[in-house]
Amino acid sequence: MKIHCLIENTSSAPELAAEHGLSLLIESGSHCILFDSGASPAFAENAARMGLDLGRVDAAVLSHGHYDHGGGLLRFLELNPHSPVWASPHAAEPHFNAAGKDIGLSAQLTGHERFRPVPAAVFQLAPGITLHAAGTVPQAYPEPPNGMTTLRGGSHMPDDFRHELYLLIEENGRRVLFSGCSHRGILNIAAHFRPDVLVGGFHLMRTPTRQLPQVAAALAQFHSLYYTGHCTGDSAFNFLKSTLQERLSTFSSGSSIELCL
Numbered sequence: 001m002k003i004h005c006l007i008e009n010t011s012s013a014p015e016l017a018a019e020h021g022l023s024l025l026i027e028s029g030s031h032c033i034l035f036d037s038g039a040s041p042a043f044a045e046n047a048a049r050m051g052l053d054l055g056r057v058d059a060a061v062l063s064h065g066h067y068d069h070g071g072g073l074l075r076f077l078e079l080n081p082h083s084p085v086w087a088s089p090h091a092a093e094p095h096f097n098a099a100g101k102d103i104g105l106s107a108q109l110t111g112h113e114r115f116r117p118v119p120a121a122v123f124q125l126a127p128g129i130t131l132h133a134a135g136t137v138p139q140a141y142p143e144p145p146n147g148m149t150t151l152r153g154g155s156h157m158p159d160d161f162r163h164e165l166y167l168l169i170e171e172n173g174r175r176v177l178f179s180g181c182s183h184r185g186i187l188n189i190a191a192h193f194r195p196d197v198l199v200g201g202f203h204l205m206r207t208p209t210r211q212l213p214q215v216a217a218a219l220a221q222f223h224s225l226y227y228t229g230h231c232t233g234d235s236a237f238n239f240l241k242s243t244l245q246e247r248l249s250t251f252s253s254g255s256s257i258e259l260c261l
Helices: 042-049 075-080 187-192 209-221 234-248
Strands: 003-009 024-026 031-035 059-060 084-086 115-117 122-126 129-133 149-152 155-158 165-171 174-179 197-200 225-228 248-250 257-258
Touching: 003 042, 003 084, 024 165, 031 225, 042 075, 059 122, 075 084, 174 187, 187 209, 209 234, 225 234, 234 248
Parallel strands: 031 059, 059 084, 084 115, 174 197, 197 225, 225 248
Antiparallel strands: 003 024, 003 257, 024 031, 122 129, 129 165, 149 155, 165 174
């Protein structure tokens, strides 16, 4: 399996853009999957500079309904004439950050004919490739919404992140899980899936330092390999690295990961 980081908050090369967002291109067997698209069309420009053809993508997955993961999808739909974009049925709901700023998706995207709500809590994209709704993950570890809200019935309420999706690829008896921001709690996600490899943002950038030892200890006991970036935060990454050591790596725009499964 090969995983190419098309865009992230940092860049591995001066000619490649970086932005607050995430986009990964995953090659697994005969399948090519786009997981998120960053905040803008910059992910597609990076892909072209990296020699990666977005026209080969046979499925796109939106991890959750925030602009920094779905902002480039309209550009993807222009470049790729056939791939559906799979998302939670709740992804189109309005979403706001702690300051009240709209961080949701474009109505042009959610109204597009190839924007497909996932029809089941566990949905098979292809043999060995499944999408899992946030509701399948028990909340064993409390996870606050950090001030983020959604609009339901005309009223703002704390976001429960029911719009998150997780992509699980099972290859050669090994399980690789992709999570865009892990808003439902990276410990809840890791504990539920127990993957061999977990790739994505861990959303620890606002986690108090006093809580990081618990997070590091729990992640260590799950015996996974971790690749992270975007919303994990530098200080949290450095703290986790001191515990997880070679089991924790980062990625940035232009970097590629090859997993020998």
